Amino acid sequence: MEPDKPSTPPEKENEIKPYLKYSGLAFQMIAVMAVAAIGGRKLDAYFQNSTPWWTLSLLIIAVFATMYSVIVSLTRKN
Amino acid sequence: MKKILVFLLSVLTFSAQAAESAEGGEFSPGEMITHHIGDDYVWEFAHGVVLPLPVILYGENGLDIFSSSNFYDEHGGLRPYKGYVAEHGHIYYANEEGEPRMVQGEDGELKAVGPMDFSITKNVASMFLSVILLFAVFLTIAGRYKKTRGRAPYGVQSFFEPIIIFIRDEIGKANIGPKYERYMPYLLTIFFFIWFNNLLGLMPGGANLTGNIAVTLVLALLTLLITVFSGNKSYWGHIFATPGVPRWLAPIMIPVELIGILTKPFSLMVRLFANITAGHIIILSLFSLIFIFKSVAIGPVSVAFATFMNFLELFVALLQAYIFTLLSAMYFGGAVEEHEHHDEAHAH
Numbered sequence: 001m002e003p004d005k006p007s008t009p010p011e012k013e014n015e016i017k018p019y020l021k022y023s024g025l026a027f028q029m030i031a032v033m034a035v036a037a038i039g040g041r042k043l044d045a046y047f048q049n050s051t052p053w054w055t056l057s058l059l060i061i062a063v064f065a066t067m068y069s070v071i072v073s074l075t076r077k078n
Numbered sequence: 079m080k081k082i083l084v085f086l087l088s089v090l091t092f093s094a095q096a097a098e099s100a101e102g103g104e105f106s107p108g109e110m111i112t113h114h115i116g117d118d119y120v121w122e123f124a125h126g127v128v129l130p131l132p133v134i135l136y137g138e139n140g141l142d143i144f145s146s147s148n149f150y151d152e153h154g155g156l157r158p159y160k161g162y163v164a165e166h167g168h169i170y171y172a173n174e175e176g177e178p179r180m181v182q183g184e185d186g187e188l189k190a191v192g193p194m195d196f197s198i199t200k201n202v203a204s205m206f207l208s209v210i211l212l213f214a215v216f217l218t219i220a221g222r223y224k225k226t227r228g229r230a231p232y233g234v235q236s237f238f239e240p241i242i243i244f245i246r247d248e249i250g251k252a253n254i255g256p257k258y259e260r261y262m263p264y265l266l267t268i269f270f271f272i273w274f275n276n277l278l279g280l281m282p283g284g285a286n287l288t289g290n291i292a293v294t295l296v297l298a299l300l301t302l303l304i305t306v307f308s309g310n311k312s313y314w315g316h317i318f319a320t321p322g323v324p325r326w327l328a329p330i331m332i333p334v335e336l337i338g339i340l341t342k343p344f345s346l347m348v349r350l351f352a353n354i355t356a357g358h359i360i361i362l363s364l365f366s367l368i369f370i371f372k373s374v375a376i377g378p379v380s381v382a383f384a385t386f387m388n389f390l391e392l393f394v395a396l397l398q399a400y401i402f403t404l405l406s407a408m409y410f411g412g413a414v415e416e417h418e419h420h421d422e423a424h425a426h
Binding site for chain 2: 023
């Protein structure tokens with residue numbers, strides 16, 4: 001193969017790249033909420049709560065945390 | 079061309095007939111499809127053309143190696159052999175009646191128990207085939223570069239050179255940056271491994287290797303390990319102290335970011351597995367229509383759609399290899415990137 005040459009101008013950005021960067025986002029949101037829900041259920045079972053406070057609060061935190069992390073990563077430069 | 083077409087169609091429809099005869103006249107598309115996309119101890123190229131593969135077991139009887147043809151009697155039915163029995167794509171210990179031995183598990187449920195299975199199944203055989211093919215192609219190309227240094231490429235070399243350069247320039251350099259070189263062997267390997275195996279899976283009688291979640295799991299795991307072990311200070315800094323996020327939010331953000339490390343390769347695994355498996359299921363479903371309706375009106379429509387889908391799958395085979403490689407490169411790029419915006423974060 002020919003030696004390394006300074007080819008491909010760096011400005012030629014891939015148009016699909018920004019979309020691909022977030023293609024795994026749904027899985028991340030699902031995973032965070034699943035962890036919160038499973039952990040919450042376990043904790044509620046352990047403390048024998050009549051109202052599942054752990055599940056409720058952890059899920060609400062998980063929803064806001066995922067949304068916050070998406071907003072932070074979207075507004076972050078590069 | 080006509081002869082090839084007739085051959086291909088007869089091969090594909092023969093295997094569909096096999097499902098019909100096994101069911102005693104009643105055609106079951108679900109059974110035919112799961113049989114085609116699943117792994118097996120034999121490699122059935124077409125109806126009646128079966129290659130038995132070696133079975134390698136390790137368990138309470140020690141190491142056992144024998145041909146999988148021992149599990150089949152002359153009518154194609156299953157029978158126990160050497161105290162083992164094959165059922166639903168797994169090998170279990172057989173009891174006196176020749177059925178899988180059941181043992182009560184910890185949760186009180188009856189479970190069939192079996193030895194550790196290292197068999198060369200259809201998928202493993204197909205993977206060996208693809209590895210031989212990859213070695214043959216790329217050792218030839220490497221040899222050509224040694225021999226014709228500085229001269230124009232020819233033959234198979236001139237076909238693969240633009241692809242290799244594309245991966246180096248558009249995937250490696252564009253996403254990883256100046257440190258791209260050490261990731262090139264991995265990126266080129268997964269690209270050609272996935273592409274070749276996708277294409278081999280589309281061949282009549284081929285195995286569905288990249289549509290097997292265990293295979294995509296290993297590929298995704300390799301990407302995860304390389305990402306984690308090449309992560310620099312700035313990569314870990316973004317996970318444990320994301321810039322621009324208040325310190326008191328760290329207990330919430332750190333778990334989210336840590337889960338993010340795992341879900342990225344998880345999505346790689348599911349994407350490749352689901353795309354390839356879905357393509358196979360669609361094509362097989364279109365063929366099933368012929369056997370469900372048994373009508374001259376449906377036949378040509380089904381064949382036309384299946385041909386169209388096959389061409390689409392040829393494109394998907396390349397696309398999925400490209401996406402897997404591109405996303406892996408982007409994750410590596412994120413791990414080795416030197417961020418310049420720490421000052422910027424302090425500024426506001």
